Amino acid sequence: MEPLELLECSSPLTREPLSAEQGAAVARVFKALxxxxxxxxxxxxxxxxxxxxxxxxxxxAFELSQPTISHHLKVLKEVGLLVSERRxxxxxxxxxxxxxxxLSALINVPATA
Amino acid sequence: MEPLELLECSSPLTREPLSAEQGAAVARVFKALxxxxxxxxxxxxxxxxxxxxxxxxxxxAFELSQPTISHHLKVLKEVGLLVSERRxxxxxxxxxxxxxxxLSALINVPATA
DNA sequence: TGCTGATATCGATACATGCCAATATCGGCT
DNA sequence: AGCCGATATTGGCATGTATCGATATCAGCA
Numbered sequence: 028m029e030p031l032e033l034l035e036c037s038s039p040l041t042r043e044p045l046s047a048e049q050g051a052a053v054a055r056v057f058k059a060l061x062x063x064x065x066x067x068x069x070x071x072x073x074x075x076x077x078x079x080x081x082x083x084x085x086x087x088a089f090e091l092s093q094p095t096i097s098h099h100l101k102v103l104k105e106v107g108l109l110v111s112e113r114r115x116x117x118x119x120x121x122x123x124x125x126x127x128x129x130l131s132a133l134i135n136v137p138a139t140a
Numbered sequence: 141m142e143p144l145e146l147l148e149c150s151s152p153l154t155r156e157p158l159s160a161e162q163g164a165a166v167a168r169v170f171k172a173l174x175x176x177x178x179x180x181x182x183x184x185x186x187x188x189x190x191x192x193x194x195x196x197x198x199x200x201a202f203e204l205s206q207p208t209i210s211h212h213l214k215v216l217k218e219v220g221l222l223v224s225e226r227r228x229x230x231x232x233x234x235x236x237x238x239x240x241x242x243l244s245a246l247i248n249v250p251a252t253a
Numbered sequence: 254t255g256c257t258g259a260t261a262t263c264g265a266t267a268c269a270t271g272c273c274a275a276t277a278t279c280g281g282c283t
Numbered sequence: 284a285g286c287c288g289a290t291a292t293t294g295g296c297a298t299g300t301a302t303c304g305a306t307a308t309c310a311g312c313a
Contacts (some may be wrong), residue, residue, distance in 0.1 A: 069155045
């Protein structure tokens with residue numbers, strides 16, 4: 028499922044209400060960000076020098092099992108926030124900045140609404 | 141609980157990873173936005189002329205029971221996305237634009253990360 | 254081929270969450 | 284006081300999800 032296509036030409040929240048379909052599509056991404064571990068994973072990937080991290084970097088950063096980290100990575104991938112690439116034995120995850128940028132633009136309300 | 145205080149002077153995601161506390165605080169808000177109904181409620185409130193809506197406007201916009209809408213409004217209030225004010229028999233909800241703006245700034249990554 | 258380290262998937266469990274019906278509360282009105 | 288419409292809270296149920304241990308897959312290497 029291609030994520031967030033509905034959002035491509037949508038207006039910021041302040042312009043007009045989201046349709047049920049738009050709302051569902053966007054909520055999927057916010058829901059993925061709505062877990063503390065996943066949000067921190069995104070922040071680690073986003074701020075990491077080189078733009079990508081190996082899974083082993085992440086399992087070391089949390090007191091969680093490797094399957095749990097792998098599960099969260101899958102969720103983030105499914106909503107289009109991360110992409111992964113296998114190189115040798117390691118899998119590297121990179122941020123998809125466009126997805127975050129779309130979300131950011133969507134909720135970007137004028138200071139004095 | 142005052143929402144998002146930890147975020148006041150935090151850096152965008154791309155600068156440095158969120159601490160566990162920051163991550164948890166921010167994730168609460170994303171989690172609230174991660175439900176299709178709540179996201180649409182926010183969009184309805186945000187785009188409504190006058191900047192506020194009565195609960196009765198919302199119960200008519202969804203095929204959900206009044207208690208369910210009330211529940212979602214409570215969640216949105218608890219994370220600081222909405223505030224409410226009672227006037228006579230009606231309760232009006234308004235957006236807290238600062239909360240959305242902080243989120244927007246946090247996830248605002250440069251176009252070519 | 255067989256071994257080893259890295260990552261993903263599976264199955265189970267405990268907990269959280271969305272929903273509704275029923276009920277409570279709150280303000281205004283008679 | 285008593286009633287009524289609007290909103291909130293409660294209790295219960297069904298579903299979703301975060302987590303783990305066990306296991307499978309994958310890539311390199313001997």
